[in-house]
Amino acid sequence: MKKFTEQDIRPQQFVADQQVAALIDIGRLLSRRAEFVQVSCPACGHLKAAPKYTKNGFDYVTCLNCDTFYVNPRPPGAVLDWFYRDSVNYAYWNAHIFPASETARRERIFVPRVDRLLEICEKYGLETDALLEVGAGFGTFCTELQSRGIFKRVVGVEPTPGLAETCRGRGIEIIEAPVETIDSNVVGQFDVIASFEVIEHLFAPAEFVKSMLRLLKPGGLLMLTCPNGKGFDIDTLKTVSTSVDHEHLNYFNPESLASLLKQQSMDVLESFTPGRLDAELVRNKVLAGEFSLAGQPFLQQVLIDEWQTQGQTFQDYLVAQGMSSNLWVVARKAVQVGFAGFQKER
Numbered sequence: 100m101k102k103f104t105e106q107d108i109r110p111q112q113f114v115a116d117q118q119v120a121a122l123i124d125i126g127r128l129l130s131r132r133a134e135f136v137q138v139s140c141p142a143c144g145h146l147k148a149a150p151k152y153t154k155n156g157f158d159y160v161t162c163l164n165c166d167t168f169y170v171n172p173r174p175p176g177a178v179l180d181w182f183y184r185d186s187v188n189y190a191y192w193n194a195h196i197f198p199a200s201e202t203a204r205r206e207r208i209f210v211p212r213v214d215r216l217l218e219i220c221e222k223y224g225l226e227t228d229a230l231l232e233v234g235a236g237f238g239t240f241c242t243e244l245q246s247r248g249i250f251k252r253v254v255g256v257e258p259t260p261g262l263a264e265t266c267r268g269r270g271i272e273i274i275e276a277p278v279e280t281i282d283s284n285v286v287g288q289f290d291v292i293a294s295f296e297v298i299e300h301l302f303a304p305a306e307f308v309k310s311m312l313r314l315l316k317p318g319g320l321l322m323l324t325c326p327n328g329k330g331f332d333i334d335t336l337k338t339v340s341t342s343v344d345h346e347h348l349n350y351f352n353p354e355s356l357a358s359l360l361k362q363q364s365m366d367v368l369e370s371f372t373p374g375r376l377d378a379e380l381v382r383n384k385v386l387a388g389e390f391s392l393a394g395q396p397f398l399q400q401v402l403i404d405e406w407q408t409q410g411q412t413f414q415d416y417l418v419a420q421g422m423s424s425n426l427w428v429v430a431r432k433a434v435q436v437g438f439a440g441f442q443k444e445r
């Protein structure tokens with residue numbers, strides 16, 4: 100596999116303009132700060148949390164029960180809907196960054212993502228009649244999955260009108276509505292529901308999981324990915340991490356995301372952190388002068404002095420230990436225990 104770098108998926112020539120777009124968005128969101136509301140932990144519901152840090156006018160707190168950290172107070176759903184509908188940052192990504200980086204993103208992110216998802220389906224002996232992707236975006240995942248010819252039906256949920264249009268233009272079946280409002284004709288229809296990098300943006304993650312669960316067949320799989328709040332680059336860089344931004348309200352960790360799914364009576368099959376960029380992201384911040392490793396000789400050695408020989412080994416270690424900042428969780432919807440199930444058990 101070719102070396103995968105930050106430059107591939109976030110081309111440097113767009114960084115300055117994208118930062119301006121993000122700053123405009125932050126201003127828009129903060130203009131409605133009076134409407135932000137206090138919440139309990141988005142993973143476990145615990146009420147007690149300790150202040151963590153503040154970035155760009157948003158306050159982050161850490162749950163004293165499960166270590167999830169989260170933005171609190173936070174914009175409610177109606178404010179988020181308004182915010183994303185006219186996001187200057189998203190418009191910039193759609194117009195410039197996605198088109199310029201799609202080939203690299205497909206190769207480095209989406210092809211491995213589809214490979215991984217199909218491996219998991221095979222491992223757990225899943226039917227492959229229908230898959231739903233919640234948050235289809237540009238449709239790159241759905242297009243790649245369709246090209247494999249494994250699933251008979253691939254459907255995307257994409258509530259943003261411009262993105263939904265792009266997906267339809269690529270021949271993807273799209274439901275243009277938030278997953279929470281999808282009506283009954285697709286309830287219980289899907290063998291697999293996948294949602295990549297969506298749950299961290301939401302006001303109410305538990306409601307989101309409930310809505311997806313309703314659309315799964317009994318025994319069907321839910322696959323979620325999101326940033327790992329205990330991941331190496333997020334934990335090391337703190338407010339300097341680009342993953343810590345105004346769009347990400349929830350920073351689960353492998354245990355807390357699993358517990359959120361268990362609360363919905365799901366059987367959590369596995370979680371893992373296959374990220375490939377943590378070490379490089381920290382290294383790049385150091386090289387850019389935005390982060391100092393003073394007093395951290397081990398990291399200075401691995402990320403800077405001996406990078407060529409130790410960098411990849413260190414990243415592999417982070418992945419193996421569940422310490423990368425890219426988290427996957429796979430869970431199964433319970434099969435109703437009925438008479439037929441009882442007979443089968445016997």
Ligand SMILES: [Zn+2]
Pocket residue numbers: 140141142143144145162163164165166167355
């Ligand atoms: Zn918690």
